[in-house]
Amino acid sequence: MNLHQLRFVREAVRQNFNLTEAAKALYTSQPGVSKAIIELEEELGVDIFTRHGKRIRGLTEPGRAVLRSVELIMQEIDGLKRIGKEFAAQDTGSFTIATTHTQARYALPPVVQAFMYRFPKVRLSLLQGNPRQIAEMVLKDQADMAIATEAIANVDGLVTLPCYQWEHVVVVPPEHPLLKSKTITLEEIATFPLITYDSAFTGRAKIDHAFAIRSLKPDVLLEAIDADVIKTYVELGMGVGIIAGMAFNEERDKGLRAISAGHLFGTNVSRVALKQGSYLRGYVYSFIELLTPTMNRKLIEQVMSGEKDNYEL
Structure with missing residues (x-):
C-alpha cells in the first residue's frame, strides 16, 4: 500500500x-x-x-x-x-478564501487590507460562489476557509465560528411612500414589487420565512446575487429592494434611502468555516482575529478540537 x-x-x-x-x-x-x-x-x-x-x-x-x-x-x-x-517560513505562503459576493464586496476589504499589510509575502486569493459552493471548496481543499451566513453552519466536515451580526435593510428611492411609515411592516412591503437576493444567498431564507408565517406572497420581480445589481434596479423605480445592511452606504448610495428591517427579518450571523481536523497556518489565525476581534488563537484551537458549545455571538 x-x-x-x-x-x-x-x-x-x-x-x-x-x-x-x-x-x-x-x-x-x-x-x-x-x-x-x-x-x-x-x-x-x-x-x-x-x-x-x-x-x-x-x-x-x-x-x-x-x-x-x-x-x-x-x-x-x-x-x-x-x-x-510553516516552520520553514512563518510569514509566507498562499491563502485562499472562498466567500459570497456580499462578503467579498462589503465586509472583507478592510480586513484584507490590514492582513496584507501585516503579511505582505502571503499570496491571498478570493474565490466566490454561493454558500453550498464555497463549503464544497473547503471540503475539497480548494480553499482554506469559507465565509458566509448561517447556511454553512451545519455542513458535515466543517467547523464554523461566528464572525459578526448584521440585519437586512429595505432600500427605496427618495420620496418613496414607505419612508412615511414610522415602523415599516411586511404587509406594507408586500404591496410593492420586490427586488432581493437569489434564494441561495445572504439570508434570503429568513426573508421568505418572514413573509410565509404572515401568509404573505410578495411579488418578487427580480432576484440577484449582487446587492449593487439590486440597488441599480431600485434606483430605476422598478421595485423595493431588500439587501444586507452592510451593502448600503449613505455617501455612495445617494440616490437611495435605507429603512431598518431587523425587526422583520431578524439578525443574521456571518461565519467562518474551516475543514474539520485541518492544520492552520499561523497567519490564518491572524486573519480570523482581524475579522472577529473577540476571537483569539486559543479559542479557535479549542473549537477546532471539538469544543464548540460556548462560541456564539
Missing part, C-alpha cells in the same frame, strides 16, 4: 468515477491509475468500486469505509506538509 494508491482512490471519487479525468488531475496515465486501484483492492481483499465492464460506476459499501480512511490519511499528510512549510 502506498500514498499514490490512496490519492488515486480519492481523485477517482472527486472526478465522479472518471479515471481519465482523475489521471489528468494527477498528471499521470489512466492505465496507471486503474492498475494501482486494482492492486490496492487485491491487497485489502475487497472491491472499493462497483464496475460495469472496465469502467467504475460507484463505491461499494466497504469502498465507502475505505474512502473515509483515505480522506483522513491524506488530510494528515497535507497537515504534515503544512507544518513543515
